[in-house]
Amino acid sequence: MAIKDRVGEVTERIVKRSHDSRSVYLDRIGKAADQGPQRSRLSCGNLAHGFAACGLSDKAALSGDVVPNLGIITAYNDMLSAHQPYETYPDLIRQAARDVGAVAQVAGGVPAMCDGVTQGQDGMELSLFSRDVIAMAAAVGLSHQMFDAAVFLGICDKIVPGLTIAALSFGHLPAVFIPAGPMTTGISNDEKAKVRQLYAEGKVGRDALLESESKAYHSPGTCTFYGTANSNQMLMEIMGLHMPGASFVNPGTPLREALTKEAAKRALAISALGNEFTPAGEIIDEKAIVNGVVGLHATGGSTNHTMHLVAMAAAAGIRLTWDDISDLSDVVPLLARVYPNGKADVNHFQAAGGLAFLIRELLGDGYLHQDVKTVYGSDLSGYTVEAKLDADGNVIRDLAPQISGDETVLAPAAKAFQPTGGLKMLTGNIGKAVIKISAVAKERHIIEAPARVFHSQEAFLTAFSNKELNGDIAAVVRFQGPKACGMPELHKLTPSLGILQDRGHKVALITDGRMSGASGKVPAAIHVTPEAANGGPIAKIQDGDLIRINAVTGELTVLVDEAEFDARPVAQEDLSHHQFGVGRDLFAAFRANVGTADAGAHVFDV
Structure with a gap:
């Protein structure tokens, strides 16, 4: 299907606007890639420090340049429900690497704050800036130059954009993002909203409100409404940085574990020491960014991404503007109704056909660029599939269903909820x-x-x-x-x-x-x-x-x-009262140097 005229026009003007900055970026990551595995240039003392804690077999493997080493950047903490599942991922990833004769090491951890915890509290004033802190923390982990590829464990609001900025700063390295999935469905979003409103009116007490909130947010995994966290997962998949079908599989399931192992092996396969070298900075190009914006509109995604996508694009030398986002919104149809845009949650969206169905519909009507690179090795048509397990516990993929499982949640393009985006x-x-x-x-x-x-x-x-x-x-x-x-x-x-x-x-x-x-x-x-x-x-x-x-x-x-x-x-x-307490004094430099919202509200000179 030929790309829609408006989508093509917006893409072309982004390409023209970004020509100089994108060229500089590609030249920079190209030179870094040409240098080959970085460990070869580390001194013996450098390298000994880098693998001192490894077992004998991993030390032997890392002594040369023929075995790839996978860096793990993790946002694990066990206070955030969405990130608690990541506790066990490093062991799964290390074993997956050993299964293919490679090595994996945790390169570093990044902070991960929860807007749900800090909502309405002073700590929320650190939230947006935490994105840039996360990018810098991830860069510190990767700066040891021990790694041939990286996997990024993060899922929530500022974490994925921050990790993406870091991955693009190290854009000569392949990068695969590994999600943890949404928690299972709790009470309905309508019921939760009703209790909140009753509390605001003074008709129920704090005990009733807390009981309601606890039934909504009740287990490991992301919150099930379609906010920034789940918008992040949609973006990583539609932009080609997830394995197909990975976004909305619940934590603690055999499929979730199998997808994690598969992602680790794939990251190693696309390193410069494999046969399908695919650096992150080449995956995220102007077409991938436009695909992300289209996905945001088609799903009624988070407003926060009007800043995050601009900042993420800038990290790859791409100049995205609010006018681009707005012009795409005028032509992209809304195909999903997930709370707060509807009654369903993200588990219902997944059951109705999920991203596989959505991507197929958008591709079929010419709203998405098919000719893009992905970590999977296919173009975007390779993402019109659902991930499942075979009898041996291996990931297999079936084509998306031809009919939505619930057209009140996920509509075909011909029956869009509205002709324009959210x-x-x-x-x-x-x-x-x-x-x-x-x-x-x-x-x-x-x-x-x-x-x-x-x-x-x-x-x-x-x-x-x-x-x-x-x-x-x-x-x-x-x-x-x-x-x-x-x-x-x-x-x-x-x-x-x-x-x-x-x-x-x-x-x-x-x-x-x-x-x-x-x-x-x-x-x-x-x-x-x-x-x-x-x-x-x-x-x-x-x-x-x-x-x-x-x-x-x-x-x-x-x-x-x-x-x-x-x-x-x-x-x-x-x-002045915003400048001290809960660490706000440490962020004075951020407040002084931050850019405007329409330019991504970041502190980086890109």
Whole structure:
């Protein structure tokens, strides 16, 4: 199937825009690859340090240059449900390497924080910056130059983007990402949301809320809603860095273990010492990035990726913009309804046909580039398969089903839930912003309401508790951007905003902060840039100003006389209380040097 005109046009302009930076990047990783295995240039003292803790057979293997060594970068910790399964993966990977006459070593660990734990807490102000810390920590692990390929064990919000940036920094090395899978289904997402709203209204107590949350988040694995973590897994598969069918297999199952071993062996096979050398920096090209954006739109994925994908692309010398993302959203159909865009969870999505069905549908209608490189060795058509086990416990793959198992969860392209994607870019005299509309009712895609300005989500919640918010409201929550305080998610606002909306009021949120991968039914213009701390127009908005959000035309405007608005002073805020406590003092350099949201909100000079 020929690629859709708009998809081809966007791809071509990304290629042209990225020509110089991509050429420099490919030249750099090409020279690194030409140098061959790095261990050959280590001194005897260097090498002895590098394998001192290995067994005799591994030491003997690593003494020469003919046996590949696989570096493991792990985000394991047992506080995060999604990452707890990784505890046993290094042993599985080491054994898989030995099975093919190779070696594997844990190269390093990276931090992995949970936005679910820090939501609404001070620690959330480290969340976005943790992505860049993860990239740097992974780089430290790989900098020993002991490795011919790497596998990356990470799954959640900032972890996979950070690991991807690191993999692309070492883009001359092959890289395979190994997921751990989602937890099994708990209580329904509707039931969980209902209890949260009842708690916000004071109708149930903390004990009932905790019981509900514990039934939703109940075992090892990722949370089952379609937020940033599961959007990450979709991206790694549709961009060719997972083994086909690996993303949404539950932890602790024989198939999950077999896929892990298979991924380790595949990473070794595509090293420079194998027969199918496939460096990560060649897999992630302009077409792969466009495929990722298309997948994000088709599944109604996380708003966080409007920053992460830009930062990930930049690490490979590719210049992706919000305009590119927005233009693709205008033509890519929404094919998945997974909470918060529907009632189902990611396990239901997988059972209905999962990514194999989705990729086949998008390829068949010309929305995805088929002619890309993947870690599997095929083009993208090799990902239209489901992973299973044969009688001997080996991974086998069957073609995706021709019919969706549940068209209320996963639709064929001919019956798309809507003709456009789940994300939209907004522009106007307030600046640029992102809105997720896949979960927002059509009658709320256009909102005009008077502004009520807050400088923290706590101030908004106090006003709500004091019953001060009794009509239509465009809640402006500013000084939440990356330079101000690290750009925390403001998901704590969701229940209260939802209550106001359910009372029949016109409700919208405008913020230079984030609103999480689980952005829901209330229209929210997020990631506003320039942010208030940079003197952006959002800092000029006053209580009572009429604000228009139009997700149809992409407008974000304060309806104030232009001359009057320009003449207004920029609001100031004492941000010193965001600079200390829970480690925030250690991140001053990040706040001082971070880029804007539309440029990826990263601290790297790329």
